[in-house]
Amino acid sequence: MAKAEKGAAINRLQSTARLLRTSLASRLLNHGFYAGQDQIMLALASEDGQTPGQLAGRLGVRPPTITKTINRLQAQEFLTKRASENDARQAHIFLTDSGREAIKAIEKSVRKTEKIALKGLDKKEQKAFLKVLARIEHNISGNGQVDAAGELADDD
Template structure:
């Protein structure tokens, strides 16, 4: 007997997200990373020396979660923590040279993942999918009482060609 929920958008979205996460984990493992660690490295490559609070907010996780991720990346020699001059309680996180190298390799993983996800879709279908997902994302964020980082603006290149 078929699952009646298999035809729902929620089911499809959830199943797709799980598959995307599994493939992402596989590709990141080739770099010696776990999902979530790549986001920290990319954030630090954009702005090195962030505080733990900054990182937690940017990652949309609780500070203890960010702290665990930083501890694991420190053990791998990819980041280092430094106390701020004048205030030993304020710690900033910096990429090491190895972390900077690994951060550069993440772009290739993201490009490969994106290519796998949208294989067989033409340019117009990709734009439409992004636009529809933003709408779903906004609906969910509003229901949760947050903006979810979603705005009403169309992303560059996502304007409707057939409008």
């Protein structure tokens, strides 16, 4: 890779991710959601009644971050907390009726952002793109093998 191109892929990925987050955040804000709240809502839509620790693990964030966001969503009446039936020290988080209704707006915002992002790519290109992203995610998540020099080893 030429010297001028070093870091180009990472710079492009970071720039694209930032633009996607900004675009999605703008749509979500129209529905009263702030950055990160949508992820908690969608995680609960897929599996309601998770603990804050389970949500933090699922979303890859620290528990204090989840707690603050849960409290905000609870104040907005999208979520409710209930004590565990087995351990009163443990809380479980559930969507309210208002929260379940808001999921539709979140999903619509995500679909609209994705549609704009993938505009001009045919189905085959979209499938290839998703495959490349999955490979990058796999490599970055620590699932890729690293050799003694700290370089990612080829799996092929």
